[in-house]
Amino acid sequence: xxxxxxKNLNEALKxxxxxxxxxxxxxxxxxxxxxxxxxxxxxGLINIYGIKEIAEIKExxxxxxxxxxxxxxxxxxxxxxxxxxxxxxxxxxxxxARQIQNRGTIGGNVMNASPxxxxxxxxxxxxxxxxxxxxxxxxxxxxxKFYAGYRKTAAEADELAAKFIIKKCDDKERFAFMKVGTRRxxxxxxxxxxxxxxxxxxxxxxSVAPTPIRCYVTEKFLNGCKTDAFAADEAVRLVRQEVSPxxxxxxxxxxxxxxxxxxxxxxxxxx
Amino acid sequence: xxxxxxxxxxIINADADPIRRLIDVLRYDLxxxxxxxxxxxxxxxxxxxxxxxxxxxxxxxxFGQIEDGDEILTVEGLLKDGKxxxxxxxxxxxxxxxxxxxxxxxxLSATALLNKNLKPTDEEIKDSIxxxxxxxxxxxxxxxxxxxxx
Numbered sequence: 001x002x003x004x005x006x007k008n009l010n011e012a013l014k015x016x017x018x019x020x021x022x023x024x025x026x027x028x029x030x031x032x033x034x035x036x037x038x039x040x041x042x043x044g045l046i047n048i049y050g051i052k053e054i055a056e057i058k059e060x061x062x063x064x065x066x067x068x069x070x071x072x073x074x075x076x077x078x079x080x081x082x083x084x085x086x087x088x089x090x091x092x093x094x095x096x097a098r099q100i101q102n103r104g105t106i107g108g109n110v111m112n113a114s115p116x117x118x119x120x121x122x123x124x125x126x127x128x129x130x131x132x133x134x135x136x137x138x139x140x141x142x143x144x145k146f147y148a149g150y151r152k153t154a155a156e157a158d159e160l161a162a163k164f165i166i167k168k169c170d171d172k173e174r175f176a177f178m179k180v181g182t183r184r185x186x187x188x189x190x191x192x193x194x195x196x197x198x199x200x201x202x203x204x205x206x207s208v209a210p211t212p213i214r215c216y217v218t219e220k221f222l223n224g225c226k227t228d229a230f231a232a233d234e235a236v237r238l239v240r241q242e243v244s245p246x247x248x249x250x251x252x253x254x255x256x257x258x259x260x261x262x263x264x265x266x267x268x269x270x271x
Numbered sequence: 272x273x274x275x276x277x278x279x280x281x282i283i284n285a286d287a288d289p290i291r292r293l294i295d296v297l298r299y300d301l302x303x304x305x306x307x308x309x310x311x312x313x314x315x316x317x318x319x320x321x322x323x324x325x326x327x328x329x330x331x332x333x334f335g336q337i338e339d340g341d342e343i344l345t346v347e348g349l350l351k352d353g354k355x356x357x358x359x360x361x362x363x364x365x366x367x368x369x370x371x372x373x374x375x376x377x378x379l380s381a382t383a384l385l386n387k388n389l390k391p392t393d394e395e396i397k398d399s400i401x402x403x404x405x406x407x408x409x410x411x412x413x414x415x416x417x418x419x420x421x
Contacts, residue, residue: 003272003289003335025336032331033312036292045290047336073325097402098380100313102325103332185401186314 001035002044009053009133012160015046017135020157022046026069029096029104030112054107054133054162057081064168068107068161072119073098075106084168087194090177091122094192097185107161113151113211116250118179120212121194123164124204125175131162138162147211173198174271178263182250190251191259195267203264208243208256215242218264232268236261272334276341278303279348289335294318296334297345305346305375309404316403319376320345326383328402346375349382358382358420365416369407376403381417390421 004022006012016024023042025031026049034040048054048069055069057078064084066075072092075081081089095101095109095118109117110130123130128143132155143164146154155161169175174197181187189207196202201222203215218239225231245256272289275282278301287296297303297320306329309317313331320329321344337343349356355363358381368374377400384391384399391399396417405413 001290003333005289005335025333028333028336029313029328029331032292032333035290035333036311036330045333045335047333049336050338096313097316098383098399099316099319099326099328099402103327185398186404 001042003047004044005047006051009051012046012048012051013133013135013158016160017158019044019046024048024111024160026105026108026111027071027103028108029100030108030114048160049105054160055105059084059168060165062167064166066106066164066166068110068163069105070107072096072101072104072106072109076101085122085126085166087169087175087177087196088119088122088126088166091119091179091192091194094118094177094179094181094184094189100186106164110146110164111153111155111161113147113153115150115209115211116189116192116207117212118177118189118192118206121192121204121206122177123166124212124214125194125196125202126166126169127202129165131165132156132159133162134158134160140165144214150210169196170198176267176270178266180259180263188250191245191256191263193260193263193267195264197271203239205243205260207250208245208260210244213243215239217242222268227268227271232265235268236265239264274334274337274341275339276337276343278343279345285334285337287334289333291334292330293320293332293334293337294329297329297343303345303347307372307375309372309376314402314404315373316376316380316400317373319379319403321379321383324383324386326380344379344382346378349378356382358385358417361416361419362413365412365419367409367412367416369405369409373403373405373407377405377413381420384417385420391417393418 022044025047055067075092109119123143179192192206206212240261245253273286307317309315313328318330
């Protein structure tokens with residue numbers, strides 16, 4: 001297996017365009033498990049960890065820009081994130097444990113494209129835009145259009161994730177990140193979710209479909225009515241229809257469908 | 272691939288295949304065997320080391336991801352002038368070591384915590400070692416040993 005270590009972003013993009021079939025290695029917390037076990041058979045690796053140009057977290061007017069190579073720890077400890085998008089830090093805090101958070105990157109969580117990626121429902125609920133870069137240039141993709149199917153992304157073979165652009169949350173909005181796993185640290189989600197209530201409801205889940213999903217039918221229902229206990233029950237019923245979970249090593253479809261409703265109910269009761 | 276790195280208290284030259292796991296370079300090539308190989312997939316924390324100040328799992332870092340000048344601290348590096356660190360002494364005093372397999376990782380996770388946080392709460396101590404599994408279930412004494420170092 002060939003191993004390429006670009007020195008900067010331009011070189012990384014050049015390597016990716018010359019070797020579109022090579023696997024990109026960021027923190028390696030997902031990729032290395034597959035490489036070490038022989039599951040990932042790639043001709044080569046492009047190690048982009050540490051490329052500073054795409055690791056920054058900054059403010060840009062009403063938006064927060066999070067570099068794809070920002071580590072989960074950087075996000076958890078970042079002042080701008082805790083002020084303008086605390087729910088993202090809450091989600092990152094549930095990924096792995098300290099060692100994984102210190103090494104794993106937010107771009108890795110996205111590009112790994114697992115339906116159980118814990119940061120992904122947050123990006124969906126916050127209508128994130130994602131910048132993809134290649135040697136040819138850059139383009140913006142709506143995060144909700146990024147996953148084309150199970151572990152399929154809209155990124156071309158020569159593209160790298162560069163940053164995530166997210167509107168800062170407003171002072172009055174209510175939000176929650178919830179995750180159900182076997183234990184608090186080091187567990188992969190059975191169900192995870194990000195809920196928001198600002199001018200309207202936004203409901204996003206992970207681990208309950210082949211990709212992370214927004215639940216538009218349930219949102220539309222909640223946005224069109226007064227949210228009392230009766231409406232909450234109806235929203236729970238709708239959301240259980242909207243998710244399409246499956247049985248796997250971590251949980252069952254029935255349990256996931258049930259819990260998806262319970263989490264929404266808890267959020268609606270808290271707002 | 273050659274790298275010149277700081278390992279514990281000395282500067283060393285390492286030469287290995289970039290695809291080789293960092294833990295294998297440490298244990299087999301450099302014969303620094305304090306770091307233990309557990310699950311091999313970043314879940315158990317036995318292979319924890321401190322890389323440039325951050326606690327990480329050395330089983331899911333490839334040697335090719337190490338740069339010249341990187342600083343690696345393993346359990347061997349906690350020893351200063353032949354003396355155990357305060358944290359190690361506290362583990363001994365509190366009987367926090369049972370089979371011992373998780374202990375190098377526990378010590379490094381706790382060292383990383385205490386380097387950044389002089390007064391961690393119990394919750395912060397538990398959080399810092401939540402990626403280190405002890406199957407003798409000796410967490411109570413481990414937490415007490417860390418707490419007594421504050």
